[in-house]
Amino acid sequence: xxxxxxxxxGATIVDVAARAGVSSMTxxxxxNGRSGVSADTRAAVEEAIKALSYTPNxxxxxxxxxxxxxxxxxxxxxxAAFMSDFLTGxxxxxxxxxxxLVLLKGEGGGxxxxxxxxxxxxxxxxxILLAPPLGEAPEVLRxxxxxxxxxxxxxxxxxxxxxxVRIDDxxxxxxxxxxxxxxxxxxxxxxxxxxxxxxxxxxxxxFYAAVRETGGVDVQVAQGDFTxxxxxxxxxxxLGAAKPPTAIFASxxxxxxxxxxxxxxxxxxxxxxxxVAGFDDTTAAITLWPPLTTVRQPVRALAAEALSLLIAEIxxxxxxxxxxxxxxxxxxxxxxxSTGVFRPTSS
Numbered sequence: 348x349x350x351x352x353x354x355x356x357g358a359t360i361v362d363v364a365a366r367a368g369v370s371s372m373t374x375x376x377x378x379n380g381r382s383g384v385s386a387d388t389r390a391a392v393e394e395a396i397k398a399l400s401y402t403p404n405x406x407x408x409x410x411x412x413x414x415x416x417x418x419x420x421x422x423x424x425x426x427a428a429f430m431s432d433f434l435t436g437x438x439x440x441x442x443x444x445x446x447x448l449v450l451l452k453g454e455g456g457g458x459x460x461x462x463x464x465x466x467x468x469x470x471x472x473x474x475i476l477l478a479p480p481l482g483e484a485p486e487v488l489r490x491x492x493x494x495x496x497x498x499x500x501x502x503x504x505x506x507x508x509x510x511x512v513r514i515d516d517x518x519x520x521x522x523x524x525x526x527x528x529x530x531x532x533x534x535x536x537x538x539x540x541x542x543x544x545x546x547x548x549x550x551x552x553x554f555y556a557a558v559r560e561t562g563g564v565d566v567q568v569a570q571g572d573f574t575x576x577x578x579x580x581x582x583x584x585x586l587g588a589a590k591p592p593t594a595i596f597a598s599x600x601x602x603x604x605x606x607x608x609x610x611x612x613x614x615x616x617x618x619x620x621x622x623v624a625g626f627d628d629t630t631a632a633i634t635l636w637p638p639l640t641t642v643r644q645p646v647r648a649l650a651a652e653a654l655s656l657l658i659a660e661i662x663x664x665x666x667x668x669x670x671x672x673x674x675x676x677x678x679x680x681x682x683x684x685s686t687g688v689f690r691p692t693s694s
Contacts, residue, residue, distance in 0.1 A: 366395040416446045416661070418654065419467045419496075421487070422478035423453030425574040426601050428629035429646060433478050433501065436650030444658055446473075456574075458487045468494035474657045478650075479503065480544045482511065499657035501649045504545040505673045510660060512653040512674045516546045519642045519678040520553030520596075523624055526640075526680060527594045528561050531689035532622060535564060536585040536592030538571045538578060538602050550598050550626065567592055571602045578605025586613060586621075593689055594622035600631040603639055607685065618687030628681055637684035645676055652676065 364374045369388060377384055377392040384392075395401070420437055424430045441448050451467055453459040458481055467475075468490065474497040481487050482500025491498055492508060499510035527535060537554050540547035551568075558564045567588060569581035578597060582605055585592055597603035603625030607617055615621045617637055625632055628643035652674060 362399055363392065363395045363401050366399060367391040415471060416444070416473050416658065417449055417471055418446050418657065419449045419451060419470075419472045419475045420478070421451045421453070421459060421464070421467070421475060421481055423456055423458055423481060424478055425456045425572070426599060426627075426629065426631075428600065428631040429627060430478065432629055432646035433650045436647030437476065437654055439647070440651035440654045444654070446654070446658065453481070458484045461486065461490055464490040465494070468496050472496065473661045474499065476650075476654055476657055477501070477503070479546070480541060482506075482509065483544060497657065497660050499653040499660070501646075501653045502544075502546055504549075510653065510656045510672060510674070512649050512656065512676070513546070514644050514649070514676055514678040516549035517553040517556070519626070519644070519680075520550040520598075521557045522553075522678075522680050523596060523626070523640075523642050524554045524557035525560075526682075527596060527622065527624060527686070528557060528564070530594070530622065530686060532592075532594035533561075533564050533689070534567075534590060534592045534594070536567045536569065536595035538569050538581045538585075538595065538597040538606070540598035540602075541572045542570070544573075547598060554596065565590070565592075571598065573599050573601060575601045575605045578602030579609060582606040582609035586610065586615070592621075594624070594686070596624045596626075598626050600625040600627045600629050600639060600641055603641065603685075604631050604635050607635055607637075607639075618685055619690065622686045622689075624686055628679075632681075632683070640683045640686040641681055643679040643681045645678075649676055 369392060374392050377389050418441065422430060437448065449467065449472065451459050451463060464487060475491055477498065477500040479502030482503025498508065499512065502513050503509065503511045505511050539551055558566055567585055569584045571577040571581045578601060581602065585595060586609060595606050597606055603623055606623050610617050610621050617623055623639065625639045625641035627646065628641045632639040632641045656674060
């Protein structure tokens with residue numbers, strides 16, 4: 348008796364895969380419109396679906412999708428305080444969404460090795476969430492895009508095929524600098540962040556935008572990289588100048604905390620003799636004395652929002668996305684005891 352192309356029971360994805368000579372995962376990728384499948388393979392799968400009159404069980408498909416919602420979280424950030432808030436936001440959102448997380452960490456502040464990225468992309472990962480600065484790391488993005496991964500990134504600026512969730516860094520830095528100027532300070536120090544991150548340039552641009560609006564401002568700039576150690580070196584440079592700043596604005600809280608430490612070592616009272624401001628409002632801002640005036644960047648909310656948008660994109664199954672490519676959350680200036688009104692000295 349000749350074998351029928353149509354099994355007596357309803358055809359399954361396994362039957363389609365067997366007829367096309369591919370894996371069930373490949374059939375799933377074709378049906379969901381995902382990339383990473385050759386034209387010949389896609390044609391073979393589509394022919395098998397047609398020949399077997401295969402119609403997926405929508406309820407079962409949704410159940411499988413839910414149970415297999417696995418999100419890769421890739422991070423390599425030098426700030427322990429920032430990462431604590433970031434991961435808390437991710438864990439809380441993942442728990443609410445029933446998503447499983449697979450973590451991959453880069454060592455020494457750099458991205459994970461290419462082989463590790465390829466291994467994660469090749470595993471049964473539904474999508475990838477990148478912590479800063481990896482959302483702007485060219486090699487990381489290349490590997491993940493080549494593998495056809497759906498990507499969301501926190502703190503990154505708009506890039507093709509990536510969901511970017513951030514605050515308006517330029518506006519936030521402008522507002523903080525304006526606050527320092529309104530306190531009467533006219534000798535300002537600014538500590539830059541990692542030069543490879545767009546947020547660093549945006550914060551510097553916001554700082555200078557406020558300075559240009561006010562005449563007679565003396566500006567001194569030092570390079571940092573968002574680490575506490577770089578903040579120590581930058582603070583020594585600024586406070587060792589012949590005419591040191593009366594206020595220092597650091598591009599993140601870790602570097603601002605380092606400024607406070609150097610000020611104490613130099614027997615400078617904060618804020619009477621030196622005003623210090625930071626950026627992020629992580630736990631570092633409230634675990635030193637005096638607690639920092641800082642820009643509140645809602646790190647937990649940013650991470651949760653990025654994961655939520657990523658899951659929404661995954662749920663489209665390859666259909667045209669309506670998920671915004673760039674999403675900006677609100678920031679806030681939080682005033683604490685590390686800033687004060689400028690008081691001229693007799694020296």
